Amino acid sequence: MDDNIAGLLSSIVSGLVGVIAGGLVSWYANQRKQRLQNTLELQREWQGEGMAIVRMKADRLIRSHPGKDLLHMELQETPENYSNLLRLLTFYQRLYMLIRYRQVTAALVPDLFGREFTWWHVNCFRDRLPDAWIMRKDWMALHDWLQMHADPAQRQAWNDAAERARKHREVPVDSGA
Numbered sequence: 001m002d003d004n005i006a007g008l009l010s011s012i013v014s015g016l017v018g019v020i021a022g023g024l025v026s027w028y029a030n031q032r033k034q035r036l037q038n039t040l041e042l043q044r045e046w047q048g049e050g051m052a053i054v055r056m057k058a059d060r061l062i063r064s065h066p067g068k069d070l071l072h073m074e075l076q077e078t079p080e081n082y083s084n085l086l087r088l089l090t091f092y093q094r095l096y097m098l099i100r101y102r103q104v105t106a107a108l109v110p111d112l113f114g115r116e117f118t119w120w121h122v123n124c125f126r127d128r129l130p131d132a133w134i135m136r137k138d139w140m141a142l143h144d145w146l147q148m149h150a151d152p153a154q155r156q157a158w159n160d161a162a163e164r165a166r167k168h169r170e171v172p173v174d175s176g177a
Contacts, residue, residue: 032105039104042095043112051091058084062124063169069128089125089135092117096142110150115158117146122162123169 045051061081065073074082095113098104121143129136147155 035103035105036108038098039108039112042091042098042104046091046113046116051087054084054087057081058088059124061085062128069130070125070133071130073128088120089139092120092142093135093138096138096145099142099145106149110146110154114146114150114154115161117142118155118158119162119165122159123166 061073061077061084065076068076070085073085095104095109099106099109121139125139129139150158
């Protein structure tokens, strides 16, 4: 009788281990799928027509206020114009939060977002984000994360291209939207 009880217990334990292992594998696979989906949704949003317009308007606004930080620009611009800058900043802030809380496929982030983030960093925000802004902390954290996780040659190419663009951008642009 003891052999029957031992066999039964062994079967129950084996079954439970199998169910738990299967559940963990399924959970892990779903997490990976959700992270990839989140990453691709962000890329779709960034490449979409709405964000393309936001990027163009934000760039025009930055160029029409040479040397001014975002606080000075906020005081001089309409909310409609200034909101384009905030949309860009909050997009990247959201990207950083999703990286920080492991809700995106981190290995894809440098390839999908690094080049353009570096361009915006060098040409628009690096010298214009006020030190007191919380958003500056997130922006700089994303910058540091990308610098750490991007391939060094890729990172250097991004920085070089952004600096070349910066030199050609020093001519002010008419602020008419």
